[in-house]
Amino acid sequence: MNNFTEQRLVANCGTLLFRTDASAHEAFGFECMDGWADLIEGSLRLIQRCAELEESDVKITQVKEKFGLLRIYQSGGGENVCQILDICELTSGCLCELCGKAGKLIMLDGWMLTRCERHGDGHHTDQIELPSGDEHYISCYVRTVDSILSFFGADAVRWVQQECIGLGRKRPFEMLGTEEGCLAVDTLLKRLEYGVGA
Template sequence: MNNFIEMHLVTHYRSLLFPQDYCGQSTFGFECNDGWTNLIEATLRLTRQQAELKALDVTVTQAKEKFGQLRIYHSGSDEIIGSVFEIAQLASGYICELCGNPGEVVSLEGWLVARCGNHSGRGHLDPIEAHIADEKYITSYIQAVDTILAFFGAGAVRWVQEKRTAFAGRRPSEMLATEEGCQTIFTFLKRLEHGVGV
């Protein structure tokens, strides 16, 4: 990950990335490309909110790409925060790790990677444009996942994995790859919550 992006994440989410008694200036060491930055930031922000609400001392011990998905290893969480990380892992498979555009997990030169159509060819290691934080996506993602967790609790991870008739057969985990998809999920669940027909 780009050093500037990593320093931004370390500065804003230090309490999650290092033990409380840590005073060093070292970087965290995110082991993935920049395309997942918005997803990582949304996940860390939601985790921090949940941890503060429940007075939990959550620490992220590693964040890396594995088999085309983002894996975030952690300690000190509860079932809901564990679900936050699992949902991020599922959503990451639909986000190009290089550029952040919608994509899918594909086999590329013997490796499983998350790529969009523009980055699934042999030139997949070509330089990518500098990452720009997408606050609208980050906010929409947090809102959608928070609502999913409130609505389904322990069943949230299972709900995002399965194809849903309400979304024309799409999986919610796929929809979480875009701001529009996040907003669609949020609106759908809020309408259900208030007993409005969909």
């Protein structure tokens, strides 16, 4: 990950990444590409909120790509923290790990990767515009995933994996990679809350 992107994540979510007595030099490196930076930041914000509400000590121990998906490992925290991380992992399979645009899990030269159409052939990786932090998307993602957790509780991860008629037969996690998709999921949740058929 680009140093500037890492510095942004550390500045915004440092309490999860370091012990209170640790220096910035003790930070682990993010072992993934920049395309997932906004997704990581949104997930870390949610985890921070959970940790504060539960008054628990949650620390992120590793962030990396594994088998083409984003994996975030933590110590501490309850069921909600685990669900946030599971939803994040599922969503990462719909976002290009290089540029953050809509993508899918592919096999390239024997490696599992999540790439958009432009970067899916292994070419065009030399001129990637680094994501700069889309606050609108991050806030929308946080709000939507928080609503999913509140509405479905322990079944949240199961729900995001189910095909929804109200989302055009897409699974909710497939929508969470864009601001528009998050808004669509949020609208569906509001309809379900008020008993309006989807």
